[in-house]
Amino acid sequence: MTTVEITPTDVDFFTDPDVAAKAEPYFDHMLANHPVFREPKYGVVIVTGYEEALQVYHQPDVYSSINRTGGPVVDLPFEVVGDDISELLEQHRSFFPQNDQIVTFDPPMHADHRSILMGLITPKRLKENEQFLKDTADRFLDEIIPRGKADYIWDYCKGYTVLAVADLLGVPVEDHPMLLDLLASEPGPTLGNLELQANHHSSLERLYEYFVARIEERRADPQDDVLTGMALATFPDGTLPEPIEVARIASNLFAAGQETTVQLMGITLQRIAEDAKLQERLRQDFSLIPKFIEETLRIEAPIKGSFRLVKRPTELGGLELAPGTVVMLLHGASGRDARVFENPAEFDAERPNARQHLAFGRGIHTCPGAPLARAEAVFSIQRILERTTAITIDEWHHGTADAREWNLIRSYKFRGHTNLYLRYTPAEA
Numbered sequence: 001m002t003t004v005e006i007t008p009t010d011v012d013f014f015t016d017p018d019v020a021a022k023a024e025p026y027f028d029h030m031l032a033n034h035p036v037f038r039e040p041k042y043g044v045v046i047v048t049g050y051e052e053a054l055q056v057y058h059q060p061d062v063y064s065s066i067n068r069t070g071g072p073v074v075d076l077p078f079e080v081v082g083d084d085i086s087e088l089l090e091q092h093r094s095f096f097p098q099n100d101q102i103v104t105f106d107p108p109m110h111a112d113h114r115s116i117l118m119g120l121i122t123p124k125r126l127k128e129n130e131q132f133l134k135d136t137a138d139r140f141l142d143e144i145i146p147r148g149k150a151d152y153i154w155d156y157c158k159g160y161t162v163l164a165v166a167d168l169l170g171v172p173v174e175d176h177p178m179l180l181d182l183l184a185s186e187p188g189p190t191l192g193n194l195e196l197q198a199n200h201h202s203s204l205e206r207l208y209e210y211f212v213a214r215i216e217e218r219r220a221d222p223q224d225d226v227l228t229g230m231a232l233a234t235f236p237d238g239t240l241p242e243p244i245e246v247a248r249i250a251s252n253l254f255a256a257g258q259e260t261t262v263q264l265m266g267i268t269l270q271r272i273a274e275d276a277k278l279q280e281r282l283r284q285d286f287s288l289i290p291k292f293i294e295e296t297l298r299i300e301a302p303i304k305g306s307f308r309l310v311k312r313p314t315e316l317g318g319l320e321l322a323p324g325t326v327v328m329l330l331h332g333a334s335g336r337d338a339r340v341f342e343n344p345a346e347f348d349a350e351r352p353n354a355r356q357h358l359a360f361g362r363g364i365h366t367c368p369g370a371p372l373a374r375a376e377a378v379f380s381i382q383r384i385l386e387r388t389t390a391i392t393i394d395e396w397h398h399g400t401a402d403a404r405e406w407n408l409i410r411s412y413k414f415r416g417h418t419n420l421y422l423r424y425t426p427a428e429a
């Protein structure tokens with residue numbers, strides 16, 4: 001890895017284009033010197049350390065998720081008085097971005113919605129979804145394998161990830177094209193681009209309408225299907241949620257599960273195409289694929305970071321944090337913490353403890369879609385390897401090995417490719 005000299009005081013993690021494109025030198029510097037660091041420009045407390053991140057994840061009573069999808073600057077709509085701003089935050093919830101999404105909820109409201117959410121992603125549903133994932137991989141590959149080249153982000157991953165969630169939720173096949181039009185044909189939200197976020201939100205509004213209609217239909221006329229299970233799900237105290245409350249949770253699965261999984265698949269495919277030895281090893285032993293995916297998540301987490309807001313005075317990594325302090329957990333950095341992972345900068349597709357990474361978060365908000373994301377990536381990679389004999393980076397688009405040019409998401413929250421052009425030889429049928 002190239003070593004870039006970093007002086008924390010002169011690097012703005014949130015706007016520096018080099019750090020946005022390649023954050024590892026920044027992560028490594030912080031881990032070695034300041035696993036909890038109050039950066040000077042915005043006063044955000046940046047957490048790279050693994051144990052320190054766990055302390056934050058496991059104290060939702062101290063660290064609110066209300067600003068989870070916001071940015072480094074939070075202009076609180078109230079004066080911080082007293083030692084606990086929990087109630088003030090709830091009173092002003094509507095002020096915060098994406099405040100209707102579960103990932104921004106705090107206890108006790110979070111627990112009620114999480115129980116509905118977990119009813120949608122049961123082990124039984126995930127098992128039933130597997131055959132669909134395998135068949136859908138083949139449907140996309142039937143189109144692109146004969147061509148010998150493709151932009152995997154747009155020609156495979158975007159559509160595949162939408163249909164994976166659609167089938168999990170029991171959306172009828174005849175509605176799949178509508179969802180592909182709505183979700184797979186537009187860019188996902190990238191930070192610093194408010195217009196895209198607004199577009200994304202309008203797609204969500206349309207999804208809300210779609211699911212509210214399905215829930216109302218199924219409540220009026222229950223059937224033996226997954227949507228009826230969704231429509232009749234109750235909160236833990238037995239009350240029936242409003243249709244819009246369930247519709248938001250279902251729709252959030254698309255919002256949270258599409259771009260993230262697209263990026264995981266993009267990053268893994270890039271690695272396979274770049275590293276002929278690794279590709280050969282995976283071809284010879286498909287049982288290595290799940291471990292390879294965990295190691296990719298450890299070293300290149302698709303979500304770089306998540307925000308939290310301090311509710312009560314606390315201490316973290318030797319720093320005193322006052323109510324109203326913004327904290328950022330860098331999921332990608334924690335996977336490189338040498339106190340947990342030996343030789344953390346080295347990619348080891350068989351690392352025994354790779355799965356301890358924090359790419360899916362931890363605690364009450366831990367990613368409920370992780371088993372689906374893993375299954376999507378495992379089935380896709382296995383089928384792509386089975387149906388090709390050699391996968392390489394398309395140098396016409398990305399340059400030669402010594403001068404690659406990637407089309408990367410340049411954001412402090414997400415990592416990955418906006419396009420990934422690959423070439424391959426179709427395997428004999």
Ligand code: HEM
Binds near residue numbers: 302303365
């Ligand atoms: C590689 C793919 C994925 C990654 C890296 C990822 C990462 C994460 C992370 C880090 C969190 C926790 C955020 C926090 O604590 O602030 C989270 C939460 C969440 N994820 Fe994922 N995710 C992925 C795929 C998915 C999929 C496929 C789905 C849906 C099927 C999904 C649905 C959600 C939801 C609904 C939450 C919020 C849960 C809550 O607040 O209780 N994710 N994800």
